[in-house]
Amino acid sequence: MDPVTRLGVVGCGLMGSGIAEVAARSGIDVLVAEATPDAIEAGRRRLTASLDRALRSHKLSEEQRDQALARVSFTHDLTDMTDRQFVIEAVAENRDIKTDVLRTLDKAVEDPAAVLATNTSSIPVVDLAVVTERPTRVIGMHFFNPVPVQRLVELIPALTTDDDTVRRTRGLAEQLGKQAIQAPDRSGFVVNALLVPYLLGAIRMVESGSARPEDIDRGMELGCAHPMGPLRLLDLIGLDTAQAVAESMYEEFKEPLYAPPALLRRMVAAGRLGRKSGRGFHIYDT
Numbered sequence: 439m440d441p442v443t444r445l446g447v448v449g450c451g452l453m454g455s456g457i458a459e460v461a462a463r464s465g466i467d468v469l470v471a472e473a474t475p476d477a478i479e480a481g482r483r484r485l486t487a488s489l490d491r492a493l494r495s496h497k498l499s500e501e502q503r504d505q506a507l508a509r510v511s512f513t514h515d516l517t518d519m520t521d522r523q524f525v526i527e528a529v530a531e532n533r534d535i536k537t538d539v540l541r542t543l544d545k546a547v548e549d550p551a552a553v554l555a556t557n558t559s560s561i562p563v564v565d566l567a568v569v570t571e572r573p574t575r576v577i578g579m580h581f582f583n584p585v586p587v588q589r590l591v592e593l594i595p596a597l598t599t600d601d602d603t604v605r606r607t608r609g610l611a612e613q614l615g616k617q618a619i620q621a622p623d624r625s626g627f628v629v630n631a632l633l634v635p636y637l638l639g640a641i642r643m644v645e646s647g648s649a650r651p652e653d654i655d656r657g658m659e660l661g662c663a664h665p666m667g668p669l670r671l672l673d674l675i676g677l678d679t680a681q682a683v684a685e686s687m688y689e690e691f692k693e694p695l696y697a698p699p700a701l702l703r704r705m706v707a708a709g710r711l712g713r714k715s716g717r718g719f720h721i722y723d724t
Contacts, residue, residue: 448471463502
């Protein structure tokens with residue numbers, strides 16, 4: 439099986455920039471698409487800052503940092519993805535946005551054997567695959583934040599995904615230095631199906647006045663050896679993303695433990711989204 443040499447990434451937020459970084463560090467030519475020139479510049483800064491952190495922590499040499507940056511180019515036009523062998527969309531966790539992106543990529547990418555992967559964390563992959571003319575070549579490839587650090591990738595074949603696409607996607611995960619597990623095509627997959635009720639339970643404890651955020655986090659860090667408490671993890675994920683994931687899971691299963699708590703909805707409405715806004719359950723320097 440030939441390795442991927444030309445990768446497309448759509449979106450250059452936390453997830454997209456992380457995927458682009460690990461691919462470039464693995465020697466792959468990466469084309470990143472963002473909606474506007476301002477978004478491209480923000481994505482370029484995010485990618486450069488992450489590589490500079492790796493340089494300062496001696497995980498990269500200066501030459502390796504420069505080579506990785508040179509392998510990444512940017513565009514605001516999805517039709518520039520024509521020659522890509524594999525494209526990963528990492529746009530907002532919104533069904534309509536992802537559907538539009540995949541429809542456009544389906545028409546833009548010339549090779550009918552090219553794989554279109556979605557980094558969705560909760561939307562059933564089959565719902566996205568069937569909007570394309572190549573449903574056998576659409577698969578879920580769910581990375582975890584921060585991508586350069588987290589080793590796991592969930593592979594989510596839809597009912598329509600063929601075995602060759604699964605093999606090629608697993609091969610790309612290995613190229614990127616990741617370990618892959620195969621997950622069912624149901625909202626939440628493996629990790630979020632277990633994680634989301636835990637995170638929402640922590641919010642409900644705060645909402646009911648049972649415990650303070652700092653005590654909940656410290657309890658799980660010290661008592662259960664978690665590297666990060668649930669509320670700090672929510673702040674890292676982004677409360678808007680967490681709400682979208684919970685809503686998608688509740689829509690599919692109608693189980694109360696997946697329903698977003700009222701406090702989560704209020705915080706999102708108020709713009710308290712976590713680290714990216716400077717305030718969530720904790721306060722951060724921006």
